[in-house]
Amino acid sequence: MGVSVAACNGRGINRAVLQALYWHRHFSADRKMLILTRRPGESLYLGEDIRITVLGLQGKQVKLGFDVPAETTVYREEVYKRVIEENRKALEASNEDFLVAAELWH
Amino acid sequence: MALEMEIDTRLGRRKIDPEKIIRFPRGLAGFEDMQEYILLQIRPDAPMLILQSTTHANLGLLVADPYCFLPDYKVSIGNAEKSLLGLEDSEDRSVLVTVAIPAGKPEDAALNLAGPIVINHRLRLGLQIPQVVEGPQQVNLHSLKPADNAHQSEAKQA
Numbered sequence: 001m002g003v004s005v006a007a008c009n010g011r012g013i014n015r016a017v018l019q020a021l022y023w024h025r026h027f028s029a030d031r032k033m034l035i036l037t038r039r040p041g042e043s044l045y046l047g048e049d050i051r052i053t054v055l056g057l058q059g060k061q062v063k064l065g066f067d068v069p070a071e072t073t074v075y076r077e078e079v080y081k082r083v084i085e086e087n088r089k090a091l092e093a094s095n096e097d098f099l100v101a102a103e104l105w106h
Numbered sequence: 107m108a109l110e111m112e113i114d115t116r117l118g119r120r121k122i123d124p125e126k127i128i129r130f131p132r133g134l135a136g137f138e139d140m141q142e143y144i145l146l147q148i149r150p151d152a153p154m155l156i157l158q159s160t161t162h163a164n165l166g167l168l169v170a171d172p173y174c175f176l177p178d179y180k181v182s183i184g185n186a187e188k189s190l191l192g193l194e195d196s197e198d199r200s201v202l203v204t205v206a207i208p209a210g211k212p213e214d215a216a217l218n219l220a221g222p223i224v225i226n227h228r229l230r231l232g233l234q235i236p237q238v239v240e241g242p243q244q245v246n247l248h249s250l251k252p253a254d255n256a257h258q259s260e261a262k263q264a
Contacts, residue, residue, distance in 0.1 A: 073132075073186045079236040082243065083221030084136035086204055087234075090167040090218070093207040095116060098156065098168050100212035101205065102148035105170075105247055 114163035115146060117156065127160055128225055130232045131190060135221055140165055143232065154205060157223065169202040172217055175250045179203075181222045187235050191226045198228040206244065216244040 038044065043053040051067040066074055110121050122144050130141050137159075146156040146166070153174035159165035172179045181201055183193070193199060202223045207215045220243045225232045 068186075070189050071186050073184070073190070075236045076238065079220060079238055080135060083218075083234065083236045086206065086218040086221050087134055087136050087167060089206050090169075090204040091165065092209070093168055093205075094209065097207045097210065097212040097215075098148060098154075101168065101207055101215045101247075102152040102154045104212060105154060105174075105215070106149060106152040 113144075113158075113160050115156070115158045116163060116166035117146065117148075117158075120146065122160070126230075128230045128232045130234070132233060134167070134223070134234050135236065137165060145169075155202070157202065168205040168207065169223065170205050170217060172201060172203045172219075172222070175217060175247065176245065179219065179222075181224065181235065182237060183224060183235060187224070187233055191224060191231050191233050192229045193224075193226050198226045200225045200227055205247075213248065214246065215248075216246045219243055219245060 036044065038054045040054050040056045043051050045051055049069050050072065053065040053067075055063040055065045057063070068074065109124055111124050112119055112121050126144055128143050128145070130143060132138060133140050134157075140159045140162055142160045143157050144160055146158050148154055148156060153171045155169055156166045157169045179201075183191075187193075191199075202225070204218045204221060204223070205215050206218055219239050220237055221234050222237060223232055223234045
């Protein structure tokens, strides 16, 4: 996913903040992906405490099971990316618009 | 008397009470390394606040209490999230959502429903929890009546 420094109503958002975009750093295209083939019922271990099991295939869908430690969060990529995008947009709004919005809905 | 500290925010320099700082162990989506925030009031009693990073002045997001507008908004919180937030009692929980404003059109502000921010105000811990939302992912505030709609007519004139 490319990281673009969007226009922010003339108020430059700290470039360092945008460059901190974790997604880009951890999942950028230049990192190699390990590719393995598994059958339904078979599992994979990620590190020592994460197990992913292919539970079955239904048409174009793959059903996966995750055994993960209690504090490991699991999110669908498109949902997480949407939230990143929403946060970025919420940040771009200008202070003037903030103040007017707060006046409109109080 | 509580200690005060001064920080730079997107609304300028502000005095804050360090005890009000909320720690986000996972940051916010896209800003995972920025872990300390404070809620700034824009005006008294407004359901909108700024979730402001205490370390990066430019990192301040407009957030709102969704229940002022959508009393039935549901947030699903998994076991991992409960554990990260130290949430034992739902009494300790507050929910905020980010607000999108198209440039120069504050009247078209919308609530983002896919990434609620859940805060354990007892432990001052926060987490943004991506949601699989059925139906619209955003709700335009225009289409809603605030729960307390005494100011509706005023809002229309503004």
